[in-house]
Amino acid sequence: MSPTSPLTSTPTTTDVLVLGADLAGAGPANLLIRDGVFADPADARPDAVRVDAYGLVALPGLVDLHTHLREPGREDAETVTTGTAAAARGGYTAVLAMANTSPVTDTAEAAEHLLDVGRATGTAQVVPIGAVSKGLAGEELAELGLMARSPAQTRVFSDDGRCVADARLMRRALEYVRAFDGVIAQHAQDPRLAGPDACCDEGPVSGRLGLPGWPAVAEAGIVARDVGLAELTRSRLHVCHVSTAETVDVLRWAKARGIAVTAEVTPHHLLLTVDELLGYDPTFKVNPPLRSAEDVAAVREALTDGTIDVVATDHAPHARHDKEHAFVDAAPGMLGLETALAVVVETMVRPGTLGWREVATRMSSVPAHIARLGGQGRPLAVGEPANLTLVDPTRRATVDRAASVSLSRNNPWHGRDLPDPVVATWWAGRATYGR
């Protein structure tokens, strides 16, 4: 398909017949998109738009559990419009929008507002994440129940960026959300142990560069505490952006014990190491920080064996001026939506570690299930919502940050040769990206 593909202008009332795509590793088949759902290909109308997908892989639309859309409050960095355009370009049909906006998504009204903006301007489903605590202050519970019962139907709650450090508050949050099948998504970072300026994996690199260290145990220690609280409360815990081998060990233990914990890893923690910081380039400042090669190997292994359940982007767009400070003062975070699948292909699929079925699981169906999104992450089957990502498993390209559709340019992959897999995306039968 060319960049001038008619897909993006295809009206949803027209049949789209996708021919010969490999259905997430299950072998080639045809798919018919009609009225927002998959219909029987045998019923395709003669005037159906036909898409030659031989040699391509069909995945259920990807679901990102961890996106920063920056709207409201920092529309100079990203908006719902640009963020979901980046999502569609990356093969996503749904994104869960983190609560640390300005104002914070800590009320039903704020969640509903974001839902409305998403419906009006988004090219992917926008699902608000609710804050755990009022104003992310870590002191009092936000209106978790009201957000859950609002039209936004919030099920994921997180103070991301600010660990819920108070053990008692964390316990109450876990207990409380059990009433509506919610999940607490924790950014695990012991604030006292890591320190306020922590920005570099604590080890030889932080010691040499003189950057404040962020020890692995500051993550694993909180996760150990939280899985204990999840067991105590019989509630669901989700661990955001796992970055260390120590955390993987704790998760493995907790899962073996039957505790209801899930976990995510970001693309950048699957590929980049702390050595990227040697030039003090704030593009590579992220929280949690890039870790050692041993940690990278551990999170890859954990994603392979299911100890880590999903890949989530932690897409964190920043205006240029927020990155143009000394490393320790620069805003943490990097773009992720457009390149996540590329990195997963590079690190997990090409080496033969994960098959396409597992990619569909870890990037679509399981994230949708964790967030309790009924209409996402579904099988590519007749009657299911037509959320579809077409993938070319062989194509590669040099990443160019200028080509991003995100408003921001903090792209850690700029200039790097990576897979360029996403060919087209449909969300609820609507073509949202095509090249």
Place this chain on the structure above:
Amino acid sequence: MRHLLSAADLDAAETTGILDLAEEMALVQGRPVKKLPALRGRTVVNLFFEDSTRTRSSFELAGKWLSADTINISAKGSSVSKGESLRDTVLTVASMGVDALVIRHMASGAPLQAARWFAELGLGVHVVNAGDGTHEHPTQALLDAFTLRRHFRASQPDAGRDDHQPFAGRRIAVVGDITHSRVARSNVELLTTLGAGVVLVAPPTLLPAGVDTWPVEVRDDLDRVLGEVDAVMMLRVQRERMSGGYFPTPREYTVGYGLTRARLGLLRPGTAICHPGPMNRGLEISADAADSAGSLILDQVAAGVSVRMSVLYLLLGGADESGAVR
């Protein structure tokens, strides 16, 4: 040499060249009229984001004695406090047509980042790192090496020791808060490049992560080290660290790691005592030690100007094509 950002960027020959030229510059210090015309018409800006007295005035004197136009900008409490990014601040200053920016910043890596931004924009400004966070302070290490080299040549002319390799076989102890010390990091780089052995002495709380990968020996018993070294470099205990839980009390620190009067007796004759200043007398160093015959602390201060003259001269092309000083 385009910039001086890190002692790690200097090899032994470059370092020796800087120190040798500093010896020539030191002659200027002794003259009634302390002025060389070498950098006439060149502009050096001391851009200090962090308070400093000795480093800033040392750079200022160095520039002035080389006839450069030298100005000081204290960025603390100016545009930075109004929310300007570091990139905008350094580009604003650099765009005024200056030849060299001497940058001190409380954040590690800031001068290196500035140099990268200048390179991206094709600006030919030279950057000198005058201390960045807890990363490096390369001119401090150079002036320490200058001072020690003079001392070793003058006071310990061991039989058979090659005067051209005055650091070979020497052992130098660096004592105190290694974790937060840019002086320690630069000295480790430079002294080991010159062939010296470095012994770091500190409580475990003040040793940086990964120190076991450094080319140094790490010890925690100062008493056992003092008799084994040719020089002891005491590091300042920063007041703000005292409440950080790095050690229980100042008294306990002094007992464990201070160069007390009693410990002076453990030093071998001729052992040099250094301190980058400002000193906390009675904490990491006693008055007896600071003022003792072995103390090189004032020599270090004097060497600072010579070494910085040498660095500015080399960066700004004060030498003619033959390398001779004009």
